[in-house]
Amino acid sequence: MARNAITPSAPKGRKKRRRRLARALLVCFALLLVLLIGLIIALPTIAGAVAPGIVQDxxxxRLNGRIEVRDVSVRWLRAGSPVQTASVEVFDRSGTSIAQVTLKSQAGLLDFLGGIGDLGEIVVSGRADVVRHADxxxxxxxxxxxxxQGQPTPPEPTRTGEPPRLPPNLAAVLRIDAITGTFLDESRDPPLRVALESLTGQVDVATGKPxxxxxxxxxxxxxPARSAGAAT
Incomplete structure (x- = not known):
């Protein structure tokens, strides 16, 4: 007499469903992890794109004019080439550009965690056209x-007789790539005009050292143009 085939028991079916659910959850977790890692990697780029608008807005x-923040770029880790850049331009009320400054740094965001330490080389360049009015x-x-306007006058700093303290591990090289500009003093008669044709150089700073x-x-x-030499 023929016997009926034995069908899988209910507990085995539940185990298979649990395995499939576990695999699905594992895949979802892996995807979330990949997205999170990608977000962390892209966060400096996102911040670089969003930050200028936040600062300007x-x-x-609140200004009697405006500023423009451009070319902001940051990274997590230090690299040989500049990894952090920012450019700021200042305009007066009529829309005339007054000053523009660009900073480049080798330091990554992780270099600032736990305090300011070795910032590597910071490069600054720019120009300024300053006018001193009759007033x-x-x-x-x-x-x-x-x-x-409307801000309270800050209190006089307490004099302790000690020079200001720098972060213990601070080290930086400030390289002035090229700074140009003009200064027009309209308060003098006749007005005095001075042109800064070029300013270049380097400043080395380290805690505990001059x-x-x-x-x-x-x-x-x-x-005729004159030059100023080295200073320490």
Missing amino acids: SLNP GTTNLERVFAPLT AVANLQMAVRTGA
Whole structure:
């Protein structure tokens, strides 16, 4: 007499479903982990894209002019080439560009965790066209004047007789790539105009050591350009 085939028991079916569910959860977890890692890697890029707009939207309504923040780029780790860059340009109320500064740094975001340490080389370049008006204020002061209006006068710092302390592990090399500009003093009669044709050099700073500066500057005031040599 033939016997009926034995069908899988209910407990075995439940075990298979549990395995499939476990595999599905594992795949989802792996995908979330990949997305999280990708987000962490991309976070500096996202911040670099979003931060300029946040800074401009926060400051520009409070300025007698405006600023533009461009070319912001940061990374987590230090690299041989500059990994952090930022460029800021200042405009007066009429839309005339007054100053522009660009900073480049080799330090990555992780270098700032746990305190400021070795920042490597920081490169600065830019220009400024400053006008001192008849009332003694400059065009730069007028742009940022609304930020200080209505603010209480800060108290005088307590004098302890000790020089300000730097972070214990601070080390940095500030390299001035190229700074140019003009200064027009309209408060003088006749007005005085000074042109900074070039400012280059390097400043080495390290906690516990004297700062060393080596600067080269060419200034023109209607006479032949003159140079300033090294300074320590």
